[in-house]
Amino acid sequence: MTADYWIVGARVVDGTGQDPAEGVAIHVVDGRIADLGQAPPDAETLDAGGLTITPGLIDAHVHFGLSSEITPSLRRELSVAELAADMFANCSSTLDAGFTTVRDTGGIDAGLARAVASGKVRGPRILQCGPVQCQTGGHGHLAAEWEPTSDWGDHAIPGLRAMSLLSDGPAEMRKNIRETFRLGADFIKMCVTGGVVSTHDKLSDTQFTVEEIAVAVEEASARGTYVTVHAHNNAGIRNAVLAGVKCVEHGSEIDEETAALMAQHGVAHVPTLAVVHALLEDAAAAGLPPEIRDRIGPALDGQVAGLRASRAAGVRVGSGSDLIGPAQGLRGKELTLRSEVETPMLALESATRVNADILGVGEETGTIEVGKLADLTAWATDPLADPTAFGDPDQVILVVQAGALVKDVRP
Template sequence: MTQIVLENARVFDGVAEECPEGMSVLVADGKIREVSDRPVRADEAHRIDVGGKTLMPGLIDMHTHSYFSDLDPRVLNDRDAPYRTAYAIKKLGHALDSGFTTVRDIGGGDYPLAAAIADGLIRAPRFFYAGKILSMTGGHVDYRTPNEKHHTHGYCSCASMNWAGVIADGVDECIKATREELRRGAHCIKIVASGGVMSPSDPIWMNQFREDEIRAIVQECAERRTYVAAHCLTSESTRRSVEFGVRCVEHAALIDAETAAFVAERGAYVVPTMACLFSLVEQGLEMGLPPDRMDGLRTVYENSMAGLEVMRSAGVKIAYGTDLLAGFYTQQTREFELRREVFTPLELLRQATSVGAEILMQPGKLGRVTPEAYADLIVVDGDPLQDIGLLAAEGRNLDLIMRGGEVVKNRLD
């Protein structure tokens, strides 16, 4: 692979507040090989003058759903795989153009999509996926309406599923479903541990899965040297999930101070998803969201900003996530604008880079500008430590995007 030297750069390394200027970064074989405050010797390298602009790690979105092309998840079963894949290609391409060089698909993403990305068939960010979401009967990913008696989709007689999830009840079924998703290449396992606003039969306050079921799933993941992420909206579901071994909580919009302190003490992570909530409240009805879901959605929305304040005060480790569905995916960088009401630009930059890498169990490889990290880099025209809004423009302020050492956008040459 051709060597590339990025010269005259102001570098944010993913962690440090100080951003040294006049830096050079050598990239070869998909990795960063050298970061120096002096000119790098590489006679055969292609040299790019960054012009004093900010070079930083590519962004990481820790909560995406690549196939979720409609607000009604039941519609997606009828659309089938070709339609969902076409949507995923468009959505993932937009993510890359917006500066996201890594995404975690936390429900629905699968091995075929990951393989197509790895083989270069799809223009997309680096791709981690949780496979099918695990739900109990009547849980957040059981999309049957109350008048339906039977599951209509399944890959075997022992577990039923729809396009996004697997229904598992009892320890044995939870173990089997976990092992099956891990066999299919899932990088982690996602469970639903509270009710939600997008499913027909579970109120938000409802805790889901028993303690023995959650602990069984956690143990299976531990044996595979990976982790469990859990959909939790309420404080109670968040606390019990973390207590039972869940490593990463998704949403936590209704979290209270006591629970936030507990999460911080246990060293667990939280991935809030503000952009999804705000976009659904603003445009959900016109995009086809059933009117009877709006009350619950507004309850979560009205408390979500307070939840961010509570978690920041408690010192919870927070990563960047969006959870954008259907046509809302074009607002992927809006999360920066929403969170800036609570967090400093430095905190937001860490959330979108090095903290996400920690959850993915890729510290030092992703989310950093350091030797031996993957060469997933962006160049920002300006200083995001002073104006985080530079990253909230869907890539318009990015002069260079590099993924795995491959330049996918370049306005510098």
């Protein structure tokens, strides 16, 4: 398409929560939405008749650096070329599933994000945190028990993958946060509780002190950005909120009291249902041991309860898939699962407008409004009527990213 064209004939769901509009044409000029209305008779048009257009989806919790089988990739059983190829393929399939923006919450560094931004690799716009910040033996420290802690840093592949940095104490934390920003991070991700995919901890463990977390928040604030935290239990979440973080990932124990504290401090919540469903179905497919299953049930039930508690308290609730391993093609299933807990419209808003706000890009994308980037996804089936469409990449007929037509499978 040229730099000036109209998309016509579609049903438009703008991501603001308003009712869908029939037959509204979208005028795209130089990558942005210039007008919403009716195309002039002499305009260049793209026929989207019969399709439903939503804003381009946003996944607020991805792990492109974990696109290969986890255990073999960490044991150097896969070449750097294979690791990179899996990451590139994952980027492409994410775009094909209708996601035009993602937030990578640990596993890549700025190299992959820049490769995609330059056009060398096909994929969504990427915001990334570089290596996750974790304590020795905490969630994110995935070394085998026999491996010396001093060797963990050797797992990084500069310019491609950066798994985690280990900090013990405020001074070491400050140094590692500054190093993470030097490597090009857009924000900071910390692990403040144990996790499901963990080697040395339990879900009930709290990790990092309030003082250590506060150092990361101070350094991020000095850069004009924020800290988000991997957190399951309420004690860890409360520590993080009191230290000044802006977002909680997972939140599988969030109760009424914790949700109220989060709302009071303006802390967002990004549930991640798709990953626990995927691991319940087949943990081995991600290259993980079967005993991981023992942690999954409580994490799944808790996240649904935590989501409801956050909603009731007025917390901003985003959307993330958290898929790991090679099977990340059904990223949109997160919205299907969310639609079973709440309405499809709320699920869509979480994965568009709300996620854009959480990521700090709400002025540029997340809704179909004049002045914003033309990030659009067109569906063969209306996903508000049939939310299973969200999880089926074959239902994604058109993807427009900043005005560029990056997927078009119209008959």
